[in-house]
Amino acid sequence: MAKTRPNNTPKLALAVLASAPFAWLVYLIALEIAQPTSGLGPEPAEGLLHYLGEWSMIMLLVAFSITPVRRMFKQPLLARSRRMMGLFAFAYVALHLLAYIVLYVESSWQLLLEDFVERTYITAGIAGFCGLLVMAVTSTMGWRRRLGQNWLRLHKVIYLVVPLALLHLIWLRKDGFGDIALYILWFAILLGERVYQVRTSRSTAT
């Protein structure tokens, strides 16, 4: 079935899907500005922060799922989407961080510093963001060529970023752990698949 002509449809479809939560958010913000509390509730800054946080987590896991899904469905076309989804995840996290700085602590450096140092869930979030930042910056072909084998090694930080994001979420939540359980299950399945891959490829190699 596979043609030699590159098929951009899956990538395009994914891009549209991954943009949808952002488009919806723009709509909510428009509602909110037209009439306060109508789009994002009585605490719009908090509502926005939580919305972006949830989608950051989901996009991160989606990006992490691309490779296994590609393997499972023997769908090489998806390989071209991995970088894009990684950048989508980074964009949502960056917006989440921006919302936190501008709307939540209202650019008060004192509050920011206090949060960075004293709140472990913020520390975990920042560490996760830094990991993603490094990956996003080095995601270009130029950096890939320059780094060679080290590029693959560097991009293994995703194995740290996802647990850091999960820790961030576990530490900030007080009760009601349903969605967190789903995220952990999702991550565990993806990890399991990778362990399985490594094992089978090893045993076929020897």
Next chain:
Amino acid sequence: MLIGKSPKIPTSEIISETTYLNRRKFMGQSAALIAGSSLLGSAQAGLQEDDEITPEDIVTQFNNFYEFGTDKSDPFENAHTLTTDPWTVNVSGEAKKTGDFAFEDIIKGMTAEERIYRFRCVEAWSMVVPWMGISLKKILEQFEPTGNAKYVEFKTLVRPEEMPGQSSFFSSIDWPYTEGLRMDEAYNPLSIMVTGVFGKELPNQNGAPWRLMVPWKYGFKSVKSIVSIRFTDKEPLNTWQQLQASEYGFYANVNPAVSHPRWSQASERRLPSTLFNTNRRPTLPFNGYAEEVAHLYKGMDLRKFF
């Protein structure tokens, strides 16, 4: 003009039929109605110059009541299923009159009076709410607590068929929701049992048919939909302390100087806020009620007993 200087508390009069547009308007009207009485002082103790009553739809549609789910919109969405009639309250422990009582019988002959209180959640948001309530002291005294009663413990209804949060597999709360007060806190004139809000019956999502209101403490102390009152000589283990003792204590007095481990308590976001302005304001010791309650904690290290 700063009101609320008078520590003299309640008479049984009630302010009724007030339009709750904002406090200034409200004060203009009620001050004319009850000028010179001590009621103004008690009904509005602790209110600050710029406190305005929070819009009714926010008070009744945005709150925490984990029995109905952990989102702040869940109580409004889910609480309509709760049946509050008949409502039986069990009274037990160190008191002469114990047993099962019908809710109507407990409050029979008592009139709810209006109290406009500041409400400060431990999550650092706050409101100003016109509750209708009855002095807690008056309610508790009818059970004739004995000398051994040092504390009073309250429990919320457990009824998973009507309270979806209670059957959630992903909640770590050990129901029933439990709270407690020292007897002298319970007998403080500010402590009331709320039966109404905005001049109407208390909606289910706000803790119908009755809930505690202790405005100098974080909101989680003000337990809702109460079915059990127990007098005891031991400090009750309240639900949030049981869940996370390093973050929530028994006293839970509003205190800007003691941060929650995960966020600062020095300021609060007054609802509603807008997207570009969180409406932050400094948090006051005892939520502005220091004059009325600080003496209860004389000599106590409030960093230790948080």
